[in-house]
Amino acid sequence: MTVIDILLKKRGLTTAKAVADFFSPVSPEKIGLKQLGIDPKMIAAAIKLISEAIKIGRPIYIYGDFDADGISATAVLWEALHRLKAKVMPYISPRNESVRGLSVKGLSSFKAKSLVITVDNGITSFEAAESAQKAGIDLIITDHHQPKDNFPPAAAVVHTTQLAGAGVAWFLANHLRGESSSHLEGETGLDLATIGTIADMVPLLGANRSLVKFGLIKLQTSPRPGLKALAQAAVIDLAKITSHQVSFTLAPRLNAMGRLADSLDALRLLCTTDQKRAESLTIKLNEVNQLRQDQTLAMFTDARQKAREKSQLIFVQSPDYHEGLVGLVAGRLVEEFHRPVVVAALGPHHVKASMRSLKSFDAIKAIRDLGDLVLERGGHPMAAGFTAEAKNLPKIKTQLEAAAAKLTAQDLQPEAAYDCELSLDQVNWDLFKELEKFQPFGFGNPAPLFLAKKVKLLSFYPVGQDSKHLKLALQVPNLKSITAIAFGQGQLAAKLKPGQLIDIIYSIEKNSGNNRQSLELKIKEIKLF
Structure with a gap:
């Protein structure tokens, strides 16, 4: 099975018509x-x-x-x-x-x-x-x-x-x-x-x-x-x-x-x-967005400290949380702990909460099952929210935790983080052009991710504000090297050394810098030995 065949199968595209419709969709007017x-x-x-x-x-x-x-x-x-x-x-x-x-x-x-x-x-x-x-x-x-x-x-x-x-x-x-x-x-x-x-x-x-x-x-x-x-x-x-x-x-x-x-x-x-x-x-939108980023980071830092990974459902609350940001914080906690999360902003008399979930736990059904304990509810199976009287929050928490207690260890396992294994000597312009046909990427059709094992690290250096990111040069069999960028992984610089072997999960992107085009890897995860 080719790389393209694997990607199509993972997206549920198993018939010739489904594949044709995917690569050549009709205009929405039709x-x-x-x-x-x-x-x-x-x-x-x-x-x-x-x-x-x-x-x-x-x-x-x-x-x-x-x-x-x-x-x-x-x-x-x-x-x-x-x-x-x-x-x-x-x-x-x-x-x-x-x-x-x-x-x-x-x-x-x-x-x-x-x-x-x-x-x-x-x-x-x-x-x-x-x-x-x-x-x-x-x-x-x-x-x-x-x-x-x-x-x-x-x-x-x-x-x-x-x-x-x-x-x-x-x-x-x-x-x-x-x-x-x-x-x-x-x-x-x-x-x-x-x-x-x-x-x-x-x-x-x-x-x-x-x-x-x-x-x-x-x-x-x-x-x-x-x-x-x-x-x-x-x-x-x-x-x-x-x-x-x-x-x-x-x-x-x-x-x-x-x-x-x-x-x-x-x-x-x-x-x-x-x-x-x-x-x-x-200008106004940019200013408000910066405020949103700052407040979200502060809330996430607090919520992360309160989160208990041992339970099947994470439930955190605070009177200091902004009700407009609870969904963002819940989403980030789900990414890290891979279990349903409720983040609640407490008011004097009412609470507004947001839930982010997994495919194995229907958020909106769980909230609807709360019945009269909530005043207002809405959303989707993966993202929902509710408003309730503050006095009902302990009962709500207990009931949601009881519903999530049915989740098994398998339910809480992260899905495969990559589509298939692909050694770096298989990365070329022909493959990139085939992958580009999968655009536009997004939810349900993410950018393809690949696993490469025991890749030799030639060189690396931190980049970006506060050295948050990592720029790397990786050896490719039968070739000189390929560059890679690992966003948000600058802290790994202290643990790396030239010549080291690493496993990487990556996507393939086009770099058009310095008036020339080249392929570059965008690294999602680095595993050290």
Whole structure:
């Protein structure tokens, strides 16, 4: 079996059609609704209601969530309706409200006879949906989160768990454009849907792969002043931007606003056509993102000290934790300890908590099983959260620990950290070109990782701020050497010596520095003997 065959099998691509669809996905415009798990009748009902509202000048509100997916989804649908001359305004639910997403309090901002369209939220908001009915507000729910046994009452529910919230919004907007007599040209919002899809870490396979593959092309040629300014501030060449750069540079800046500041500023940045405004908003996003990084590190350091690896579930809490950052800290703890993690921010009367989990433990089911112990809940099997009264936290902790106690040692074992063994003499441009066909990389389709054993270390030196990283030269059989970079592993310099044999887990990248192109290894893990 070849390296490529192994990679395809690991991604579940075992038929000729699946492989062909993976390497040559159709454009998202050609993907059918049934293929996405979206009810065509619901799309039709939503389009009918929206079209009627536009025709009579009825106020329409796009009710979005405050994370990067929700912000992107809001921008996609707002722009589409704005181009259709709708009387439309965005609304993004603040993080500091007790209920995330569609809420009775949020709906109180809108007058009777308004049309409210949710994006990236609302699928479990029964109380709010019933409140909208009583207030004479028509409601269209578009969401991708896990529903309960049935949907809340609404004029239309456009839902699938296959896409991100921005993806659902994009398909609705695309069908709305198709039904319009205006025959609009220009931007479709695919660049923004791409950001939301990557940011929300949905598997980049199937329709999501199509959205991102074609969306990255739109992103690379985007005329948006906000995206240009954001990329420049992040020292990214927008014309060559990758899914990895979206995930680790653009998306965190958008997310930071929802976590610590006003996510409407992130929305304004995406939609503005004014260069100076884009630059001033970018400065604000960068400042908030730096604050997010500093506070997250402080919280993670504290939470890590409190974590007990011996239990099947880690549960840490503090009144000093910021509720907007608990998910980030939980995610980092899962990476390190490989078990479900709950991180809770304690308030005087209420607690907001985030859970990050493993494939072997369904986070949203575990939280739903808490019943009346929680006031609000939502999320996915791998990432969920809840709000509860502080007095109930001990019972919640006990119940979640009991649920996780069923996990076996096998359940808590990290998955294989590499795809296959590949000696360094097999690393060449032909292989690299084949691997590039797997792009865009992301959740569900990670960059291929390989294991090379007993590699001779020729030289090394620390690089970066505070010598955090490590630059290495490795011997290749029958060749001179190949360079490698090991991010975040500068501390190993004290344990290494030239001529030493090491095992490495690595990916293959192209280095275009010094006006020449060469292959370079990006080392994820180094094993010393």
